[in-house]
Amino acid sequence: MTEYERITQPFEPVYNKDSQILILGSLPSVKSRENGFYYGHPQNRFWRVMAGVYGMPVPESISEKKALLYQCRIAVWDVIESCEIKGSSDSSIRDVKAADFNIILDYCPVEKIFANGKTAEKVYNKFGKAKTGREITPLPSTSPANAAYSLEKLINEWSVIKELARNNRGKHWILN
Structure with a gap:
């Protein structure tokens, strides 16, 4: 059986001054x-869902x-800066x-925060919400462990991020 290992987030956040949606996962597998x-x-x-939602390759x-x-x-x-975990x-x-979400939120005009799965939502609500004062909207996990959702169903559920963009066209959104 896999033993616990202390993992520190190995990746920097991906964002720029135009980022208006923040998607938080739990921790890289x-x-x-x-x-x-x-x-x-x-x-x-995740990448197939994003491509499907936005009609891109x-x-x-x-x-x-x-x-x-x-x-x-x-x-x-990701919501976790470091933790103990067994495998993935x-x-x-x-x-x-928890990560310091204000690194992004203080720099970008983020209008909505989404969780990629229940763990990200739970950790954010426990550690991040009080610091940011912002709600998070859960979306079904794109993980292979979430076998209950087909790719088509995930794309349908995740389309809310594009709908948000449509509802904010006057706020400098660029979409296909």
Whole structure:
């Protein structure tokens, strides 16, 4: 059985001065850490969902993934700066130190924060909400562990981020 390991967030947040949506995951999986970027497990559907929501090609390289986020005015980070975890199991997470979300929120015109899964929502509500004073909207996890959701169903649920953009067209949103 896998032992607990102390993991510190290996990635910087991805954002720029135009980021209006913040998507928070929990912590990069073992595969994501090996691959060097967010949602790097080949079975994680995050990048396919983003491409599906925005009608764009699925990005392959890290630079293509960043370009998609910037074009869609999305910031990505994780709620956990460090914790103890067994492998990639969110259910094993303990001894959490939360990220400082204000690094992004003080710099960007973020209008809405979304959680990629229940763990991200739970950790944010426990550690981040009081510091930011902002609500988080949960979305179903794109993790391969979330077998209850097909890719099509995930794209449908996640389309709320594009709907938010449509409702804010007068606020400098650029969409296809």
